[in-house]
Amino acid sequence: MKFTVVIVFLLFPVLLTAGVQRRGGGGGRAGAAGSVDRGGAARVGGAGSVNRDVSRTSIRSNQDVNRNVTRNGDFNTNVNRNVDVDRDLHVDGNVYGGYDRWGHPVAAGAAAGVAAGAAAAATTAALGTTVAVLPPDCSTVVVGGIGYSQCGSTWYQPYYSGTTVQYAVVGPPQ
Amino acid sequence: MNRRIILILSIWCFSVIAIAQTPRARQKPADKGVAIDPRAMAALSKMSDSLKTLKSFTINSEVSKDEIVDSNMKIQKSASNEIVVHLPDRLFAHIKSDEQDLQFIYDGDTLTLYDVAGKHYATAPAPPTVSRTLDAVQARYGIVFPMADFIQMSAQENFLQKITDAGYIGNSYIDGAECDHVAVRQPDVDWQVWIEKGPTPLPRKLVITTKTQPTQPQFIARIKWDTDPSIDSNLFTFTPPADAVRIKFNRLSK
Numbered sequence: 001m002k003f004t005v006v007i008v009f010l011l012f013p014v015l016l017t018a019g020v021q022r023r024g025g026g027g028g029r030a031g032a033a034g035s036v037d038r039g040g041a042a043r044v045g046g047a048g049s050v051n052r053d054v055s056r057t058s059i060r061s062n063q064d065v066n067r068n069v070t071r072n073g074d075f076n077t078n079v080n081r082n083v084d085v086d087r088d089l090h091v092d093g094n095v096y097g098g099y100d101r102w103g104h105p106v107a108a109g110a111a112a113g114v115a116a117g118a119a120a121a122a123t124t125a126a127l128g129t130t131v132a133v134l135p136p137d138c139s140t141v142v143v144g145g146i147g148y149s150q151c152g153s154t155w156y157q158p159y160y161s162g163t164t165v166q167y168a169v170v171g172p173p174q
Numbered sequence: 175m176n177r178r179i180i181l182i183l184s185i186w187c188f189s190v191i192a193i194a195q196t197p198r199a200r201q202k203p204a205d206k207g208v209a210i211d212p213r214a215m216a217a218l219s220k221m222s223d224s225l226k227t228l229k230s231f232t233i234n235s236e237v238s239k240d241e242i243v244d245s246n247m248k249i250q251k252s253a254s255n256e257i258v259v260h261l262p263d264r265l266f267a268h269i270k271s272d273e274q275d276l277q278f279i280y281d282g283d284t285l286t287l288y289d290v291a292g293k294h295y296a297t298a299p300a301p302p303t304v305s306r307t308l309d310a311v312q313a314r315y316g317i318v319f320p321m322a323d324f325i326q327m328s329a330q331e332n333f334l335q336k337i338t339d340a341g342y343i344g345n346s347y348i349d350g351a352e353c354d355h356v357a358v359r360q361p362d363v364d365w366q367v368w369i370e371k372g373p374t375p376l377p378r379k380l381v382i383t384t385k386t387q388p389t390q391p392q393f394i395a396r397i398k399w400d401t402d403p404s405i406d407s408n409l410f411t412f413t414p415p416a417d418a419v420r421i422k423f424n425r426l427s428k
Contacts, residue, residue: 053242054251055391056384058318059358059365060326060333069313074301103243140419147294147419158421160296162316163269163276165289165421 105132125154125169134167143173213342217354218334220375221367225328232400233257233321237271240391248389255320258403261329262303264410269320278319279412280307286412287317293418305329315423321395324377336360348378349396362386374401 069075100106125131138151149156149167156167237253253271258264263282269275275290285300285307298314300307305326311317319325327333339359346355346368353368354375363386368379382393414420 053387053389053391055240055393056318056363056382057237057239057320057322057393058312059323059360059363059382061362062312064336065309065312068306068309072301072306072309074306074310075313099243101244103241103249142419145420147421158294158419159424160287160294160315160421161424163274163287163289165292165294166424 099132127169127171130161130166130168131156132164132166141173146173148173210337210340211342213354214340214356214358215334215337217342217356217369217375218337218340218358218367221369221377222327222332222334224375225324226330228259228261228328228401230260230403230405231258231328232403232405233259233324234398234400235321235395237320238392238394240389240393242387242389242391246389248391253320257321257325258405258409259304259325259328260405260410262305264407265304265307265325266409267320277412279410280304281410281412285311287423288412288414288418293415294421295412295414295418296421296423297412298423303329305331314425316426321397323380324397349398351378353378374399376401 134149134156135151138149138156141148141150147158148170149158155170155172157170157173158165158167160166233255235255235257237255239251239253240248241251243249251272253269255270256268258266263280265278265280267276267278269277277286277288277290279286279288280300282302283300284297286295286297288295301310308319308322308325311319312322323333337358337360341357343355343357343366346353348368348370352371354371355366355368357366358364362384364383366379366381367377369375370378376397376399378397380393380395380397384391384393
């Protein structure tokens, strides 16, 4: 009988404390299951969005910014003006040069695990694929004011994905 | 003998209960979702007002940013940024990070992004103000400009209406300047700002914790301001070096 009393007394505060911790700890996790907003918007939509999560650098959400831009009609401001038109090439995110486990960009052949080396990868590169690093021995050719890289028989068009230069495999520029 | 044990145990019990009750009582307001400390809001308002008085200014920031590699390892990347703003329509920024050496040049009409190390540049037509240009650059190209929040606040944008939780943490010193330390919660990020005390209540440090990722990476910036700089107006005009190659921006689809 006396032991029962002692046990109840011992258990009571433990239960109570556990309850408090559950309540206190639970709050912060709300929303974690939702869509993962990749903080580094500089990588959104580009080839670089693979395997690298980075912290956000702004307190404002993309939705807030997009709302402003839509309201002001600034998404397509003067795109037809003859300064420069953004590239209309569609990159489908088919990346064969990615990042290594330490986050360094890797050249095309290496990332694909192609033992034969970059030259083999370059000759088989499919249109629309994108790499973060060019294979070796490329030359820059300017066509229509825009730079291209010729690597063997494969042509790459460099472009900004966010602030990062990526190279899309394209047909020979006209 | 047994009675004495029971007495001791019950005293112990009640003291544990008392201790357990105290933090629960403190946490209650936070659980309800609305907790705004007026001291925090007062400091934030002062900062906001101070930012809105700026016309020409430079911001030098030392930035650390967590990047998650190898599935769950945090690597802290660094950058030194210099930004020169002349409101409403001129901006120059030089960003030297671990991987890149970049310049943004905006003259009220055209925006250029120049990769100094790689000698690539791209230009695009831009809206007529710094504020709208920073937003457009984020929406079109996914580029979040360094210190964009404070530049936007200087251009009249008011973010403070959106705050649901704000706490005043206390006194702090950043680079020798006495500051008010304020912490703010939003659904997707928590952020902290250190606001200089005295006649120029400008932000001296910013920490953003991204809560939407399980690893909760952080962005940390220490900030120095010059609110009366002498600016060379040539800074806002980009002349491509002879060996620089023009490329294009990849526009995000909308």
